[in-house]
Amino acid sequence: xxxxxxxxxxxxxxxxxxxxxxxxxxxxxxxxxxxxxxxSPADDGGLTRAERAAAGLRxxxxxxxxELSEHYRARLVALDSGGSLAKTVEGGARITEGRWDAILAxxxxxxxxxxxxxxxDIDNLLAAGLSxxxxxxLSQLIAYVNFQSRVLAGLRMLKGAA
Amino acid sequence: xxxxxxxxxxxLDWRPWLAPLDLNVASEQQLLALKVTPSNRAVGAYxxxxxxxxxxxxxxxxxxxxxxxxxxxxxxxxxxxxAVAASRVNGCAxxxxxxxxxxxxLTKEPEVMKRIQRDGADAxxxxxxxxxxxxxxxxxxxxxxxxxxxxxxLRAQGLADLxxxxxxxxxxxxx
Numbered sequence: 001x002x003x004x005x006x007x008x009x010x011x012x013x014x015x016x017x018x019x020x021x022x023x024x025x026x027x028x029x030x031x032x033x034x035x036x037x038x039x040s041p042a043d044d045g046g047l048t049r050a051e052r053a054a055a056g057l058r059x060x061x062x063x064x065x066x067e068l069s070e071h072y073r074a075r076l077v078a079l080d081s082g083g084s085l086a087k088t089v090e091g092g093a094r095i096t097e098g099r100w101d102a103i104l105a106x107x108x109x110x111x112x113x114x115x116x117x118x119x120x121d122i123d124n125l126l127a128a129g130l131s132x133x134x135x136x137x138l139s140q141l142i143a144y145v146n147f148q149s150r151v152l153a154g155l156r157m158l159k160g161a162a
Numbered sequence: 163x164x165x166x167x168x169x170x171x172x173x174l175d176w177r178p179w180l181a182p183l184d185l186n187v188a189s190e191q192q193l194l195a196l197k198v199t200p201s202n203r204a205v206g207a208y209x210x211x212x213x214x215x216x217x218x219x220x221x222x223x224x225x226x227x228x229x230x231x232x233x234x235x236x237x238x239x240x241x242x243x244x245a246v247a248a249s250r251v252n253g254c255a256x257x258x259x260x261x262x263x264x265x266x267x268l269t270k271e272p273e274v275m276k277r278i279q280r281d282g283a284d285a286x287x288x289x290x291x292x293x294x295x296x297x298x299x300x301x302x303x304x305x306x307x308x309x310x311x312x313x314x315x316l317r318a319q320g321l322a323d324l325x326x327x328x329x330x331x332x333x334x335x336x337x
Contacts, residue, residue, distance in 0.1 A: 020323055023235070026228030027331060033221035041217050064306040115166075115253015119179040126180075135180055136214040140222065147334045153305035154330030158323055160310030 003028065004035050005148070008067060009155040017159055031151070038141050039075065045133030050079035051103065052141055058089045058107045059145035068149055102128035103138060110142045166250065169259035170266075170275045176256045182210030195220040229331040236321070236328035239268040240294055244329050246275065247298035248336035250282050257336055290319040294329060301330065302337040 005011075005028075011018040021028050039052050057072035076086050088104065102124050110117055125135050167174065183192060185205070195216035196205050205213075212219045230241055242265040249258035262275040277285035283299035286292075293315040301308055316326050 016323075020327060023324055024228060024232055024327065024331070026224060026232060030221050030225035030228060034218065034225055037215075037217040037221045041215075043217065045215060063304075113253065115255075122179040132180055132214045136212060137218065140212070140215060140218040146337060150301050150305045150334035150337050151330060153301060153308040154327065154334070157308050157310055157313050158326060161313035161317075 003032055004071075005031060005151060005155070008071060008148075008152055009159065011155070011159075016162065017155060020158075021155075031148075034140075034144055035148075038137070038144050041137070043133075045137050046131050047103075047134040047137045048079075050076065050085055051100070052137075053079055054085040054089050055103060055107050055138065055141055056145050057086070058104060059111050059142060060149065061090060062108065062111045063146070063149045065149050065152070068145070068152060072145075099128045099130070103130075106138065107142055110139070111146060166253065166258065166279070167255045168279055169255050169262050170272065170279045172259070173263055174256050174259040176208060178207050178211045180211050180214070182207045183213040185210070188213065189216070191220075192216045195223075197223075226335060229328070229335055232328070234324070236325040236332075239265055240291075240325075241328060241332040242268065243274075243291060243294055244298045244332040245336045246278060247283070247295050248302040248333045250278055251299050251302040252337065254336070261336075293319045293321075297329065298333045301333050305337075 006018060006021070009017070011021070039056065040049065044052075053072055053076040057069060057076055060068035060072050073086065073090075076089075077083070080086060085100075088100065106121060106125055109121060122135060125138070126132075130138070185193075185198065188196070188198070192213045196209055196213050196219070198205060209219070209223075212222065230245075231238070242261045245261040246258050246265060249255075249261065258279075262279070266272045266275055274285075274287060274291065277287065278295070283295060285295065287295055297312060297316055300312065313326060316329070321329070
């Protein structure tokens with residue numbers, strides 16, 4: 001099984017940084033486990049895998065991380081055959097469907113300024129028809145991709161400064 | 163930097179905007195993710211909210227523990243410093259308060275958290291903590307701005323690569 005962070009950071013088995021990560025075996029294991037739980041859940045709670053990949057792409061785009069964006073774009077293309085979600089994330093196209101608009105607005109808000117989120121922002125998601133499960137999944141997803149991008153930045157830094 | 167409620171005088175209250183899971187109707191999977199047993203039903207509201215997605219919670223808890231409590235490497239107080247720095251820059255007063263308290267319990271140096279409360283990323287700290295704070299603030303604000311040169315100030319303060327990896331994980335968890 002390939003490890004998503006090793007793949008994204010370009011770490012080969014036996015390389016110093018690959019071995020360094022193994023000194024934190026629990027982190028490696030549960031980081032990959034989080035990725036699986038968030039992007040390939042057994043029960044999606046009503047937030048589809050395509051929507052999850054699209055939300056991941058949005059976070060990576062906002063953080064200006066081209067490799068991470070490409071990673072989520074590839075996932076999205078595999079799941080969203082018509083490409084309609086991808087257009088709303090990157091092309092500025094609007095879907096008039098309130099549910100997806102509400103999801104994207106929430107991704108943007110929490111990624112750009114988590115401290116400014118308010119109760120009404122959660123209420124908006126519930127009003128748009130998301131279940132409590134979907135709201136928590138979306139929140140975990142936004143947190144995860146923000147986390148992932150920063151871990152990746154640190155790994156790239158160590159790789160470049162080796 | 164934006165002002166923030168004082169987080170150095172004890173833990174701030176956190177009230178969820180999403181209804182927490184009712185343990186009486188929880189599924190087996192949710193109870194497992196929460197590690198609830200008949201003798202241990204004391205679960206905080208934060209975990210009960212996250213339990214709406216038990217698959218993600220079951221991974222997040224051990225991920226968090228590995229990052230904040232893993233043996234060797236960066237001292238725990240410095241991981242808490244990274245968590246507070248990220249939370250301060252992010253505007254999360256609740257996380258800042260919880261982890262400022264832990265930092266101060268570990269170090270018995272309340273002045274450090276008072277300075278970060280007051281001055282944020284510009285707080286005047288000793289050189290080692292200043293290097294940690296600078297990296298944490300930059301990584302939180304804009305991960306795309308981090309480059310190989312950012313490792314040098316950390317290494318100059320004696321941080322080994324495992325320490326830097328630990329700090330990166332701790333900051334990223336809160337950023």
